[in-house]
Amino acid sequence: MGTSVEQLQSQLQHLRLVETSSELPQLLRQAEASSWTYQELLHALLTYEESRREAKMIDKHLKWAKFPYQASLSAFDLTDQPSLSDRQLRQMQELTWLDQLYNLIFLGPPGVGKTHLAIGLGLEAIQQGHRVSFVSMGELVPMLKTEEYVKKAQVQMKRIRQADLVIIDDIMYMAMNEQEANLFFHLINHLYERSSIILTSNKGPEAWGELLGDQGITTAILDRLLHRSEVIHLHGDSHRMKHRETLF
Template sequence: MSYSVESLQRQFKLFRMSETAKELPDFLRKAESHSWTYQEFLHELLSYEESCREQKMIEKHLKWARFPYQKSLNEFDLQEQRSLSSRQLKQLKELSWLEQSFNLIFLGPPGVGKTHLAIGLGLEAIQNGQRVSFISMGELIPLLKTEEYLRKAQIQLNRIRKADLVIIDDLMYMAMDQHEANLFFHLINHLYERSSIILTSNKGPEDWGELLGDQGITTAILDRLLHRSEVIHLNGESHRIKYRKSIF
């Protein structure tokens, strides 16, 4: 009994192995020219399918992460940011803090690389199979306030709550009223010990109470964020201002 390549391709597609189905004729030619054993042929075929699925998953997670831009940790210039050592950067890149559900808090003035560092770690986490969600504080508060009646807000917040790593950029850049502070507390409370959180802010935790407007909520938020966390201070001149481009 003989089977056509087309019929085999249809069967691969039936089992949702569409990428392998496309490459099947090429694999058959290679198997014949290299005299692959049955085991070698199956190994090559399944390794290719596994690689394709991993790449698709990474692409999906990158889309869900909603990064404003993509910059890797390899692009982070330690010569420009001397408050972080090469050893510290390597330790962060190893992601052991993520496995232990630790939080990272990057503090410092604008333009010193806080967001770049957060995104770089988010990209590393995605490459390691983790789900990541990036959002600025300015986007997060309106989402929390409209979750009850906007489907789009519900979907995005559901992804944030299910993420292994949540990055909140520009934390406390604006004051919140009591309702907004309550909503933010409930999100942090949900993520507590379920996910790791990376926060970037140009204000230290000692100033957050003034912006949240409620000392009780501030204490509850800090209690959860700082319980298992590493606070990293980044200093120096704004990279954006230092390397600004001029028309003239």
């Protein structure tokens, strides 16, 4: 008894192979035109489903990451950043530090590419199957303070805590009170030995104590962040000012 293409598609949908179900007519035409064996057809079907699921997962992780914009590492101009070598950039791109739960700390004045590097590494991590979460310090503190009673903050903080890589942008750009510093410590303590962290800041760790206001909490945070970390100092002129556009 013959089986129609529609019946096969229905069976594939029942097995939750939705992507393959939609592509089945095209794959069958290719199989007939190229005289594929049964094994070749089965391989094509499974490969297509696998690739589509991977693409959908990457799209989902990109939405979860909440990058303010997308900036690839290939677009990072090393000529504008003399303090970073091509070899260093390629080593970071390999993500061995992420597998080993190392942290990266990018320090430098505004406009030298700290956020660009952080986002580029985050995009690379997503392409390699990792979960990434990006948040600025200005967004993070209100989320920590409202997590107990705001549903949106709960969802976002859950994703941050479950991420393989957490990027915190512009850390220590403003002073914290005792409650905020304590909440931030508990987050860092939770991520310690579970996730890698990328931090960007225009102030070095030696200045963080003044902004946190509590030397004990500062020491505890630094102890966890710097245990396994690479601190990268970026120098040079502001990229934004160098390439600024004017109306007239």
